[in-house]
Amino acid sequence: QVQLVESGGGLVQAGGSLRLSCAVSLSGRTFGFHVMGWFRQAPGKEREFVATINWSGGTTYYTDSVKGRFTISRDVAKNALYLQMNSLKPADTAVYFCAAARMAGQVTDRGDYNFWGQGTQVTVSS
Numbered sequence: 575q576v577q578l579v580e581s582g583g584g585l586v587q588a589g590g591s592l593r594l595s596c597a598v599s600l601s602g603r604t605f606g607f608h609v610m611g612w613f614r615q616a617p618g619k620e621r622e623f624v625a626t627i628n629w630s631g632g633t634t635y636y637t638d639s640v641k642g643r644f645t646i647s648r649d650v651a652k653n654a655l656y657l658q659m660n661s662l663k664p665a666d667t668a669v670y671f672c673a674a675a676r677m678a679g680q681v682t683d684r685g686d687y688n689f690w691g692q693g694t695q696v697t698v699s700s
Contacts, residue, residue, distance in 0.1 A: 575601050576689045578672050583694030590662050590698070596655040596672030596691055605629070608678040610655045611687065612646060614668035614696075621671065623682040625657065635680050639665075662698045669693040 577599040586592055594612070598605070611626035625636045625646040634646050645658040655672050673687035681687065 576603060576674070577601070578674060578689055578691035580670065580672050580691040580694040583670060583696045585697045585699065586662055588663055588698055588700050591658070591660045592662065592696060594657040594659065594670055594672075594694060594696070596657075598653040598655070598674065600653065605653065607674040607676055607688075609675040609681045610648060611673050611675070611681060612655075612657045613671045613673060613684055614666075615671070615693075616668040619668075621684055623684065624670070626681055627655070628678070635682070637682075659696070662696075664698045664700045667696060667698050669695050 579597045582594040607629055609626055609628055612624040613621050614624050615621040623637050624640055625644055627634045627646045627648055643661045647656045671693045672691045674689045675681045675687045677686055
C-alpha cells in the first residue's frame with residue numbers, strides 16, 4: 575500500500591521560513607508516479623494547487639502566489655518530496671498536503687492525483 579506522510583509544519587511569524595517534507599512509503603511496490611505535488615487548504619476554502627515537480631526530470635511549476643518564495647524539490651533515492659517556504663505570509667496559513675500522480679505533464683488539478691498524505695498544518699502569524 576502506498577502511503578504519503580507529511581512533516582515539518584508549524585507556527586511561524588510572517589517573513590519566516592519552513593521546510594515541509596513528504597515521505598513516500600511503497601511497501602514493496604515500484605514508485606510508478608510521474609509527478610508529485612503540494613496542495614493546501616485553508617479553513618472554509620477548497621484545496622488549491624501550490625507546486626508540482628516531474629519526478630524523473632525535475633521540472634517544476636508553481637501557482638503564481640508562491641513563485642519566488644516557495645521551492646519544490648525531490649530526492650529520488652529517498653522517495654522524498656520537499657517544499658521550502660520562505661517569506662511566509664499569513665495568507666499562506668493552511669493545511670498542506672503532498673500528492674502523487676501517475677499521469678505525466680503539468681498536473682495541477684487535484685482530481686488527477688492518485689494518492690494523498692494526511693496533511694500538515696502551517697500557521698503564519700502577522
